[in-house]
Amino acid sequence: MTLRKALLAATVLALPVAAQAQPVSGLYIGAGGGLNIHQDSNNNGVRTKFDDIGAVGLASIGWGFGNGLRAELEGSYRTNDIRSITAPGVRGTSGYLRNYGAMVNVLYDFNLGLPVIPYLGVGAGYGWVDVDKANFTGPGGSRYRIEDTDGRFAYQGIAGAAFALPVPGLALTAEYRFYGTLEPSLNVDRTSTFGAPGGNYKPTNYNHSALIGVRYAFNAPVAPPPVVTAPPVAPAPTVARTYLVFFDWDRADLTDRARQIISEAAGAARSVQSTRIEVAGHADRSGTPQYNQRLSQRRADAVAAELVRQGVSRNEIMVTAFGESRPLVPTADGVREPQNRRVEIVLR
Template sequence: MSLKKALLAATVLSLPVAAQAQPITGLYIGGGVGANYREDGGATVSVGRTTVGVGTGSVRTNWGYTALGSIGWGFGNGLRVELEGNYRNNAVRRVGGASTSGGTIHQYGAMANALFDFNFLNLNAGGVGIVPYVGAGVGYGWNDWRNVNGRSGSTQVRTDDRDGQFAYQGIAGVAFGLDAMVPGLALTAEYRFYGTLDPELGTAIRVNGATVAAGTYKPTNYNHSILAGVRYAFNAPRPAPVVAAPVAAAPAPARTYLVFFDWDRADLTDRARQIIAEAATNARAVSATRIEVSGHADRTGTAQYNQRLSVRRAEAVAAELVRRGIARNEITIQGFGFDRPLVPTAMGVREPQNRRVEIVLR
């Protein structure tokens, strides 16, 4: 596996739980709109009790549109049940072999559906949970034919009637969960096959505008719909609140400070004064009860001279501490000459780190 593929796999696997398939539990609502294709089927035509045509007189329609809304309940295991209301509309393109045709077919339906979500697949892409689902439904549907007619010369066949019949449908779709953005919200894409038993519609044959015969028209009714929709589940689990990382505690003030001096000097540099000021400030912060000031020297010169030099250096630091607000009785001063070097050296070596005063807060 290439590094690029490995990184992609790691990214997908590390997506938050909100991007995983979350089974619907409890109440939800949904809706969708799309395109509808009504199959060009045959029909049975009867006049009175006499059947005058079987599988003839087909009505062809254009692609139309469909819309639906639903309210349902999820059981938390992928199974859902819902009630649905739907509508389909198709304009008539051709009636049988007529030279001119027109009219519109409207369909209304009330359905009870059962669906199953394949949540266990745990598909996701870019933080969006992907859940395929299938379902089926039964109910009642109305065919409302409005001025559906075909004319050839002076003869016209016209159907303007409505009839309700048993309806059924099959559903296949996929939901794109947006829980990471809005818990419970999902976009859907569906295919639906919808049909009813053949409706019985009143029809009339007219010649020069006068009705010469009336009968019953029983067309087949099969529909294929493609829809895009939205669904919202009210009881979707909310993502855990983001807990702010604890603020790191401020580091404790240092208790040991080093002040360095130039060779054979006991006066304070600007940097030395800054260090002493920091020590004085922190002495109050840590409630120091005693401040030890110890002077040191490098290993050049005699022991006696360096002993006195280390004391002068300690006294210079102590004086600056007092100037910074430290009581003199809180300070102890001592000098060690070159007996305690920070960096061990031979005699006569000028070592800057050994020319120092140590401030220790107790």
């Protein structure tokens, strides 16, 4: 597997769980693991080849300053199989090369308002290179082994992205890291009774790593509860306003007092923007029902005409006549009750 394929796989695995990410603020811890490619070494005619894929793991503790900047301490482990070490007269090599690192990293998160926060970082520290069971045969059949550890200055570059998970403070990370050290100097021991004495093995130490990890920030803000929108309050129903216009016995013409009441009703209709104006005519029981029906109609028409004269649109007025069927004051037939000789104006 190539490094390009490893990075693509790491990105694809991380995408489905992406959510809204936020820059880190305060204390956090992290851990990750993945694939490590140790770059083949060629130093002073000694070529070292490694298997394509090894393993890498790391853990970190750090502090986010809330403005995108982070600082952290990191411990890491990398291992790769040695496929071969070739030099004039050397053959039959195998073994393992391991890297242990203690690093101080500085990183910066780029908050782009996306569901993912990319970041870049650099690190410096100390790394130990350990070669184990590297056996090979030299000229004349002499046998040698490299089993030694050496520490050197270490450095690295980091490029990654964080994807928020549903748990507050928890994020999934996908990273590429380049990790290297200054050339270690490892002892070569002769294991046979003959041959040239051992010497030093100085491989270059460059590593390319693709990692998937998790990070937990302790001071992550808890998402606020969803805002519950209250249903709109229905407007209070408009209270109907009623005006009473009274008439003389057996008359449908308007008195001065009647015109004053109609004027007040017209003004109220304009100010409250009534949607309907009901004008209902009535009569007392002193005449026949047929006559009283016609009389109440004339009274209602007279009031409606005065409302129109006062500026009310005729289309807003609904005129009805009830004759003697709806008395305000119940009476016997033939009684001339003044309060029943009326027109009711109702504003709705």
